[in-house]
Amino acid sequence: MAEDDPLAWETLDSEVAYSCPGFDIYHEDVRLPNGTKTDFDYLTEPESVAILPFTEDGDVVVIEEWRQAVSRISRGLPVGGVEPEDENLEASAHRELTEETGYEADRVSHLTTVEPANGIADSVMHYFVARDCVPTGEQELDHNESIRSMTTTYDALKEEITADGVYDGRTILGVSYYETFGSDE
Structure with a gap:
């Protein structure tokens, strides 16, 4: 997916907020396409x-x-x-x-x-x-x-x-x- 797509969010900062066996929780500071800065948390795990x-x-x-x-x-x-x-x-x-x-x-x-x-x-x-x-x-x-x-x-x-x-x-x-x-x- 192209990062220059008008729907794409810009990641300003990213860090592991919580880590345990099997998965991590990431916290990211992002900028939305309309310029709004906010944060987003998500779970990351192996396939x-x-x-x-x-x-x-x-x-x-x-x-x-x-x-x-x-x-x-x-x-x-x-x-x-x-x-x-x-x-x-x-x-x-x-x-x-x-x-x-x-x-x-x-x-x-x-x-x-x-x-x-x-x-x-x-x-x-x-x-x-x-x-x-x-x-x-x-x-x-x-x-x-x-x-x-x-x-x-x-x-x-x-x-x-x-x-x-x-x-x-x-x-x-x-x-x-x-x-x-x-x-x-």
């Missing part, structure tokens, strides 16, 4: 991958995870951050699927990439479809994760979303996109 994993039998591997921000268990797709040592985004998808579920995929294919909250964060989410997933071992959860994995039918997952039984926006977006546009298979 992430979300995986819609299908077993060899066509079921979907889903997770249930405690989400402290909403004080309840959230059901959805495995999602995790891209690590610097990952060769590429496909490697990130393979790694995150195994870490969070104990399943490994024969192959993954890119579905879409979105900025899920670009009004308040610079988050980038890469969606993948994983095929022929098989359970191969134990989960390798991060120190701050409590996750249970299980399988369900794709139709049951869609019905659960339709009945307002899944609140995780990343999951709803991934399944909706897959349902609307499909994948390479």
Whole structure:
């Protein structure tokens, strides 16, 4: 995007206002196109991958995870951050699927990439479809994760979303996109 676009804001100063494992909060002083000076805060985090994993039998591997921000268990797709040592985004998808579920995929294919909250964060989410997933071992959860994995039918997952039984926006977006546009298979 061109910085000389008439809608562009000018960043006058930028600093990390708060930092913790997983994300930072930036505070910026900016000038709006009409000349007004104001400030803006946003969350910055590494890119992430979300995986819609299908077993060899066509079921979907889903997770249930405690989400402290909403004080309840959230059901959805495995999602995790891209690590610097990952060769590429496909490697990130393979790694995150195994870490969070104990399943490994024969192959993954890119579905879409979105900025899920670009009004308040610079988050980038890469969606993948994983095929022929098989359970191969134990989960390798991060120190701050409590996750249970299980399988369900794709139709049951869609019905659960339709009945307002899944609140995780990343999951709803991934399944909706897959349902609307499909994948390479």
